[in-house]
Amino acid sequence: MRMIDIIEKKRDGHSLTKTEIEFFIQGYTNNTIPDYQVSALLMAIFFQDMNDEERANLTIAMVNSGEQIDLSAIEGIKVDKHSTGGVGDTTTLVLGPLVAACGVPVAKMSGRGLGHTGGTIDKLEAIEGFHVELTPQQFEKQVNELKLAVIGQSGNLTPADKKLYALRDVTGTVNSIPLIASSIMSKKIAAGAGAIVLDVKTGEGAFMKTTEDARELAKAMVRIGNNVGRKTMAIISDMSQPLGNAIGNALEVVEAIETLKGKGPKDLTELCLTLGSQMVVVGEKAETLEEAREMLLKVIEDGSALDIFKKFIKGQGGNDAIVDDVSLLPQAKYTYSVPAKQDGYITFMEADEIGTAAMLLGAGRATKESEIDLAVGIVLQKKVGDFVKKGESLATVYANKEEVQEVLDKLTAFIEIEETKKEVPTLIYEIITA
Numbered sequence: 001m002r003m004i005d006i007i008e009k010k011r012d013g014h015s016l017t018k019t020e021i022e023f024f025i026q027g028y029t030n031n032t033i034p035d036y037q038v039s040a041l042l043m044a045i046f047f048q049d050m051n052d053e054e055r056a057n058l059t060i061a062m063v064n065s066g067e068q069i070d071l072s073a074i075e076g077i078k079v080d081k082h083s084t085g086g087v088g089d090t091t092t093l094v095l096g097p098l099v100a101a102c103g104v105p106v107a108k109m110s111g112r113g114l115g116h117t118g119g120t121i122d123k124l125e126a127i128e129g130f131h132v133e134l135t136p137q138q139f140e141k142q143v144n145e146l147k148l149a150v151i152g153q154s155g156n157l158t159p160a161d162k163k164l165y166a167l168r169d170v171t172g173t174v175n176s177i178p179l180i181a182s183s184i185m186s187k188k189i190a191a192g193a194g195a196i197v198l199d200v201k202t203g204e205g206a207f208m209k210t211t212e213d214a215r216e217l218a219k220a221m222v223r224i225g226n227n228v229g230r231k232t233m234a235i236i237s238d239m240s241q242p243l244g245n246a247i248g249n250a251l252e253v254v255e256a257i258e259t260l261k262g263k264g265p266k267d268l269t270e271l272c273l274t275l276g277s278q279m280v281v282v283g284e285k286a287e288t289l290e291e292a293r294e295m296l297l298k299v300i301e302d303g304s305a306l307d308i309f310k311k312f313i314k315g316q317g318g319n320d321a322i323v324d325d326v327s328l329l330p331q332a333k334y335t336y337s338v339p340a341k342q343d344g345y346i347t348f349m350e351a352d353e354i355g356t357a358a359m360l361l362g363a364g365r366a367t368k369e370s371e372i373d374l375a376v377g378i379v380l381q382k383k384v385g386d387f388v389k390k391g392e393s394l395a396t397v398y399a400n401k402e403e404v405q406e407v408l409d410k411l412t413a414f415i416e417i418e419e420t421k422k423e424v425p426t427l428i429y430e431i432i433t434a
């Protein structure tokens with residue numbers, strides 16, 4: 001088999017066979033096919049697209065390019081959730097205990113990553129003593145007992161995706177539905193997911209700026225998942241304003257606890273109930289989304305979700321007293337309020353810019369080497385659609401430094417207030433089931 005023939009075939013709009021896809025993925029992973037040939041093929045895929053069968057084969061070829069996490073010692077269908085990324089997205093911290101309390105095993109591998117705030121692991125490490133260095137045996141035991149454990153990233157998973165993503169980044173081929181969908185799905189499957197729920201964000205703060213693009217990506221991923229034997233569902237949700245009120249690591253732990261107590265922000269709660277219902281259904285603990293939602297509401301109300309959160313913290317070495325006394329979490333030295341400049345309705349809050357303001361405080365990493373400050377961040381008092389009076393606080397900034405003018409200015413500039421109320425963006429645009 002020759003790479004040149006595969007490139008020409010795709011260039012001319014034909015579909016590639018499973019063998020051809022495996023050939024190029026294996027060849028690229030072990031450096032027998034050069035970057036320039038793979039670049040040409042990626043550009044051909046960008047213009048000619050891939051059908052469902054090619055997308056499924058590409059996903060599995062990438063899974064097979066490296067190690068895979070073996071979760072077979074864990075009972076039940078392991079359900080994983082993936083979000084395409086947003087600002088102040090606290091859902092993972094809430095969803096883990098929530099669906100675990102409904103009997104769905106969550107064996108989560110998570111990362112730190114770059115961005116406005118830390119990843120799930122950073123947030124959890126705001127809890128004194130909490131650690132993610134579990135042996136595979138400890139990890140399996142905890143998931144079997146509690147239905148919930150989080151472990152740090154390990155192993156050489158999907159090396160083909162790592163190389164391809166880097167190459168796409170410099171060849172103008174990132175923005176291709178078959179390439180994005182197979183990239184995301186291969187990582188979930190290699191990490192051991194038996195079923196998958198996807199939260200595809202749309203809006204200013206999201207990777208997919210339009211609802212049409214988000215829908216196309218969500219549908220592509222749901223089809224890949226179901227075609228490779230992983231029950232998969234998705235939602236398309238709004239990321240034009242930050243999710244919930246808190247943006248920052250310890251601050252989001254507080255918000256997660258509130259939500260597990262049934263007292264969280266409305267949007268975060270609704271998103272967690274929607275995604276959680278899908279997780280319970282693909283995990284086969286309920287037949288319908290409505291039935292699953294009832295189960296979730298019950299485990300919030302009877303305290304069992306919160307109880308699992310406590311046991312999970314304790315199981316991973318953390319101080320579970322933080323659940324009843326959040327002042328035990330890291331505290332920022334200074335707080336500043338952001339007053340409204342006029343009376344009116346909040347019409348827009350630019351998620352991206354507010355996220356960047358949190359990063360400037362030290363809540364997230366600008367580069368891999370950046371130090372993160374777990375105590376700092378932003379808590380919004382108002383969201384789009386709310387009425388404010390001049391001088392009333394729009395947000396509180398939690399900082400460990402005194403020079404925060406840039407952050408305060410950013411918040412003032414990117415929280416827009418107008419005299420007339422505008423339509424509040426829909427939180428959940430669409431629910432996509434197989």
Ligand code: URA
Nearest residue numbers: 165179180181183184
């Ligand atoms: N995120 C991924 O993991 N892969 C892509 O291709 C794009 C976004």
Ligand code: CA
Nearest residue numbers: 088243244246
């Ligand atoms: Ca939040």
